[in-house]
Amino acid sequence: MIIRARVIVTMDGPPIENGAVAVSGNRIIDVGKFPEISARHSGQQLIDLGEQALLPGLINAHCHLDYTCLRGQIPPKKSFADWIRSINAEKAKLSAQDYLASITEGFAEAKRFGTTTIANLTAFPELIPQVASSIRTWWFAELIDVRSPERANELVDRAIGALKQARDSSGGIGLAPHALFTASTNLYRRSEEIAQRENFLLTTHLAESREEMSMFRDGAGPLYDFMRSIGRPMDDCGHRTPLALFVSAIGAPGGRALPAGWIVAHLNELAKRDFELLETSSGKFHVVHSPRSHDYFAHSAFAFETLRDLGFNICLGTDSLASNENLSLFAEMRAFRRGEAAVSPKEALEMVTVNGGRALGRPQILGRIRANYFADLIAIPCRGITDVFEEIVAFDGPVDWMTVNGRI
Numbered sequence: 550m551i552i553r554a555r556v557i558v559t560m561d562g563p564p565i566e567n568g569a570v571a572v573s574g575n576r577i578i579d580v581g582k583f584p585e586i587s588a589r590h591s592g593q594q595l596i597d598l599g600e601q602a603l604l605p606g607l608i609n610a611h612c613h614l615d616y617t618c619l620r621g622q623i624p625p626k627k628s629f630a631d632w633i634r635s636i637n638a639e640k641a642k643l644s645a646q647d648y649l650a651s652i653t654e655g656f657a658e659a660k661r662f663g664t665t666t667i668a669n670l671t672a673f674p675e676l677i678p679q680v681a682s683s684i685r686t687w688w689f690a691e692l693i694d695v696r697s698p699e700r701a702n703e704l705v706d707r708a709i710g711a712l713k714q715a716r717d718s719s720g721g722i723g724l725a726p727h728a729l730f731t732a733s734t735n736l737y738r739r740s741e742e743i744a745q746r747e748n749f750l751l752t753t754h755l756a757e758s759r760e761e762m763s764m765f766r767d768g769a770g771p772l773y774d775f776m777r778s779i780g781r782p783m784d785d786c787g788h789r790t791p792l793a794l795f796v797s798a799i800g801a802p803g804g805r806a807l808p809a810g811w812i813v814a815h816l817n818e819l820a821k822r823d824f825e826l827l828e829t830s831s832g833k834f835h836v837v838h839s840p841r842s843h844d845y846f847a848h849s850a851f852a853f854e855t856l857r858d859l860g861f862n863i864c865l866g867t868d869s870l871a872s873n874e875n876l877s878l879f880a881e882m883r884a885f886r887r888g889e890a891a892v893s894p895k896e897a898l899e900m901v902t903v904n905g906g907r908a909l910g911r912p913q914i915l916g917r918i919r920a921n922y923f924a925d926l927i928a929i930p931c932r933g934i935t936d937v938f939e940e941i942v943a944f945d946g947p948v949d950w951m952t953v954n955g956r957i
């Protein structure tokens with residue numbers, strides 16, 4: 550089929566006015582000016598979207614659809630440890646059926662907001678076969694062994710079994726040791742080892758809150774007290790920053806290389822020597838920033854410019870609705886730009902398209918409109934009054950037309 554629109558925003562060069570995209574099966578096969586595309590692919594079905602911008606579907610690089618049903622349930626707390634107590638109390642009320650409904654509702658909402666690919670962490674990988682995902686999904690099994698560190702290997706192996714059964718042909722799978730305060734070094738190392746061997750992705754939460762920093766660096770604070778109260782061994786606290794601990798757990802010996810390829814969520818809390826480590830170590834991980842969840846928790850400022858200038862690939866994610874109001878990446882781009890006025894609308898859009906494709910290990914097929922890329926496309930109204938990227942970032946409605954994996 551050929552899809553024509555007022556403008557094609559390819560994220561692969563300047564936007565193409567009166568452009569068209571040719572799609573065959575689940576792939577884009579050609580893109581250019583409409584007259585050229587229609588001449589090269591004559592006889593194909595034509596879909597004319599009229600006064601719209603056609604762009605790559607958006608990529609949410611960090612989300613927990615398990616908690617879609619917790620929208621508005623937890624008011625912001627004074628302490629991060631208090632928030633964890635609150636979400637644990639809410640989770641205790643939920644059944645497997647509630648989680649299934651929550652995940653299903655989340656997929657529908659993400660899609661309504663133009664998200665065609667999602668990196669979704671679930672604490673219940675065994676439920677995946679019961680979920681019909683209508684968008685491209687990377688399923689990450691979220692792993693916590695704080696109450697049973699002796700079972701780290703078993704936990705990883707069981708998650709792998711569930712993930713493999715559920716392997717979604719249009720996306721992929723991965724492991725997500727939750728965070729340094731809930732997952733043991735063994736759990737991180739086992740996850741890293743298996744992911745390397747089987748070519749899975751890896752993600753984790755790192756250096757999110759001030760309380761995580763004070764727990765690990767100073768051996769003090771509300772999170773330290775809370776984790777100690779539930780029986781966590783605390784001998785890794787009082788010495789190093791979260792980043793230094795992460796690097797020493799799974800990076801190269803001596804901390805000279807960062808754990809490459811990991812998708813690191815948050816990274817809000819960085820000490821001066823962390824920046825030195827990021828600057829001098831080889832290897833790079835990907836970073837996901839969740840602007841509205843960041844605001845909800847009132848975390849320290851995210852060092853966007855510094856991290857970007859050091860060459861880190863930075864994406865956006867919504868995180869879960871236990872700390873956000875909806876799953877719109879358009880709203881996420883706007884929230885991000887409110888705090889980063891120097892970032893252009895185009896750069897914000899890159900963070901939910903091209904950069905997401907890189908983080909998910911598919912830079913050659915995901916996140917742009919170019920021949921051989923997945924036919925994951927969305928259309929939004931375009932009046933052409935302002936810059937097209939500005940119009941896209943300002944868009945605030947449901948996305949009425951999209952293709953996911955070539956299907957409309």
Ligand SMILES: [Zn+2]
Pocket residue numbers: 611612613754814868869
């Ligand atoms: Zn998260």
